[in-house]
Amino acid sequence: MKKHLGKWARRRGISCYRLYEKDIPEYPFIADLYEDHMILTEMASEAIQSRRDYHDWKKQATEIFRSTWEIRPENLHLKTRVRRTEGEQYEKLSEGVGVVVHEAGLKFKIYPDNWLDTGLFLDHRNLRSVVRESAAGNNVLNLFCYTGSFSVYAAAGGAALVHSVDLSARYLSIVDENLALNKLSAVPHDNFRLDAREFLATASPGFYDIIICDAPVFSKSRRQERDFDVLRDSPQLVRDCLRALKPGGVLYFSTNFRKFSLRYDGNAEGALVKNISAQTIPEDFRNKWIHTCYEIRHGA
Numbered sequence: 001m002k003k004h005l006g007k008w009a010r011r012r013g014i015s016c017y018r019l020y021e022k023d024i025p026e027y028p029f030i031a032d033l034y035e036d037h038m039i040l041t042e043m044a045s046e047a048i049q050s051r052r053d054y055h056d057w058k059k060q061a062t063e064i065f066r067s068t069w070e071i072r073p074e075n076l077h078l079k080t081r082v083r084r085t086e087g088e089q090y091e092k093l094s095e096g097v098g099v100v101v102h103e104a105g106l107k108f109k110i111y112p113d114n115w116l117d118t119g120l121f122l123d124h125r126n127l128r129s130v131v132r133e134s135a136a137g138n139n140v141l142n143l144f145c146y147t148g149s150f151s152v153y154a155a156a157g158g159a160a161l162v163h164s165v166d167l168s169a170r171y172l173s174i175v176d177e178n179l180a181l182n183k184l185s186a187v188p189h190d191n192f193r194l195d196a197r198e199f200l201a202t203a204s205p206g207f208y209d210i211i212i213c214d215a216p217v218f219s220k221s222r223r224q225e226r227d228f229d230v231l232r233d234s235p236q237l238v239r240d241c242l243r244a245l246k247p248g249g250v251l252y253f254s255t256n257f258r259k260f261s262l263r264y265d266g267n268a269e270g271a272l273v274k275n276i277s278a279q280t281i282p283e284d285f286r287n288k289w290i291h292t293c294y295e296i297r298h299g300a
Contacts, residue, residue, distance in 0.1 A: 001019060001020055001023065002019070002068055002069060005017065005018075005019060005284060008283065008284070009284075013104075014103075014125075015033075015034075015035045015101065015102055015103070016032070016033060016034045016035060016101050016102075016103055016120065016122060017032070017033055017122060017282075017284045018030070018031070018032050018033075018122055018123075018282075018284040018285055019031040019032065019033050019038075019069065019284075020065070021285065021286045021287055022043060023286065027061055028042065028043040028045050028048060029041065029042055029043065029061065029065070030043065030081075031065055031069075032118075032122060033069065034099065034101045034110060034112070034118065034120070035101050035102070036071070036072070036075055037071070037075045037076075037077065037099055037101075037112055038065065038066070038069060038071045038075065038076050038077065039077050039079065039112055039118060040062065040065050040066075040076060040077065040078055040079070041078075041079040041080065041081050041116075042058065042078075042079070042080045042081070043081055044080050044081060044082040062076070062078065077112040077113055079116055081116060096111055096112060096113030096114050097111075097113075098110065098111050098177075099111075099112060100181065101120065103120065103125065103128075104125075104128070104129065104132070104153075105156075106152055106153070106156055106182050107178070107181040107182055108120045108147075108149060108152070108178055108181070109147075109174060109177050109178055109181060110147075111174075119146060119147035119149075119171075119174060120147070120149055121146075121149070121214075122282070122284070122285075123256075123281060123282065123285055123290045123291055124149070124150075124214065124254070124280070124291070125282050126279065126280045126281070126282050127150075127212075127252060127254070127280045127293060128149060128150060128153040129153070130252075130280075131150055131153050131154050131157065131210065131212060131252070132153040132154065132156055132157035133157060134157070134210065134250075135153070135154040135155075135156075135157030135158055135159040135210065136157055136158035136159070137158065137159075137160050138154075138159055138160055138208075138209035138210050139159070139160055139161050139163075139207060139208045139209050139210070139246075140154040140159045140161070140162045140163070140208065140209065140210045140211075140212070141162075141163045141165070141203075141208045141210070141211045141212070141244065142154070142162065142163065142164045142165065142211075142212050143165050143196040143199070143200075143211065143212065143213040143214075143215075143241075144165070144166060144196055144213065144214055144215055144216060144219075145164040145165055145166045145171070145172075145175060146166060146171050146214075147171050147174040147175060147178065148164050148171075148172075148174065148175030148178050148179070149178070150212045150214070151164045151175055151178075151179070151189065152175075152178045152179060152182055152184065154210070155179060155182075155184040155187040155189065156182060156184060159187065159210075160188065161187075161188035161189065161190075162187060162188070162189045162190075163189070163190050163191075163192060163208075164189070164190070164191050164192070165191075165192045165194055165196055165199045166191075166192075166193065167193060167194070167195060167219070168193075169193055172191040172193060175191060176191070195228070196213070196215075196228075196237070197228070197233070197236075197237065197240065200237070200240035200241065200243070200244055201240070203240075203243075203244040204244070205243050205244065206243075206244070206245065206246045206247065207244055207246070208244050208245055208246065208249060209245070209246055209249045209250075210249065210250055210251075210252075211241050211244065211245060211249070211250075211251045211252070212252045213237065213238075213241055213251060213252065213253045213254070214254045214255070215228075215230050215234065215237065215253070215254070215255045216228065216230065216255070217229075217230050217255060217256065217257045218230070230255045230257050230260065231257070231260075231263070234253070234255070234262060234263065234264065235262075235263050235264045237253075238251065238253060238262070238264045238271075238296060239264075239269070241253070241296075242269075242271060242296065242298060245298060246298075247298050248297065248298055249297070249298060250295060250296070250297050251294075251295075251296040251297070252293060252294070252295060252296075253293070253294045253296060254280070254291050254292060254293040254294070255291065255292060256290060256291045256292075257292070258289050259289060259292075260292040261292075262275075262292075262294055264296075266296065270298070270299040271296055271297065271298060271299055272296070272297045272298075272299060273294055273295075273296050274294065274295045274296075275292070275293070275294055276293050276294065276295045277291065277292050277293045280293040
């Protein structure tokens with residue numbers, strides 16, 4: 001995998017990519033390379049963790065990953081992903097130091113130790129490029145923006161303005177960090193610390209040309225009037241996004257809920273709905289269910 005993917009990445013100028021994804025079932029890890037840092041995540045399994053030699057096994061496996069990819073010990077970031085009960089969310093892990101990495105000529109501040117995810121979702125690399133290529137002169141809205149990678153790509157693509165929406169003040173501060181890193185702070189941009197549904201309820205009709213909505217599976221916050229559930233709430237969320245789009249505008253709606261199917265009848269509501277997941281999932285992801293992505297356009 002190192003030889004194959006390393007060659008693939010060099011040809012494409014990619015320095016952050018997925019190295020390993022449970023390719024050998026007896027070693028249930030996911031390994032992501034962020035330049036000279038590796039995020040190694042154990043996919044918790046009762047069968048593995050109940051082994052009498054579990055700690056020795058994990059120590060040996062970890063060293064194999066580190067030494068094979070020649071990662072410095074301080075640049076190896078170990079995490080464990082456990083199966084969550086319905087509605088349970090992952091919490092912040094620690095307060096680590098940020099690291100600057102590069103993608104497609106842009107810079108991003110990631111935090112390898114703070115959360116289970118780094119802030120730069122590698123499975124959306126292809127869709128970020130699509131947004132950048134189509135952003136010129138357009139009004140772009142990034143809902144559930146997290147640390148704003150789509151916002152940075154849109155600004156770099158020449159967007160007329162970019163709006164980023166998230167409930168987390170910390171994430172929104174990283175959006176500003178990333179824009180400043182790329183000298184894009186002059187691009188008209190505003191952050192909104194709101195529930196996406198609350199933002200859309202007051203958004204001007206027909207204002208945006210492009211909306212990116214990478215919805216979480218579940219979200220719970222004291223700042224929300226009610227919890228967000230992607231299966232329950234996605235049909236109305238899509239309708240509200242389309243109301244905020246200009247005629248001919250496009251909504252990219254995605255989620256990493258496994259085998260998600262959009263419960264929205266575009267034909268009945270005058271919209272063109274296309275599942276583009278096969279085009280948006282990069283080659284380095286063997287899990288073709290890593291996310292589901294729809295392109296939704298006004299019928300006009």
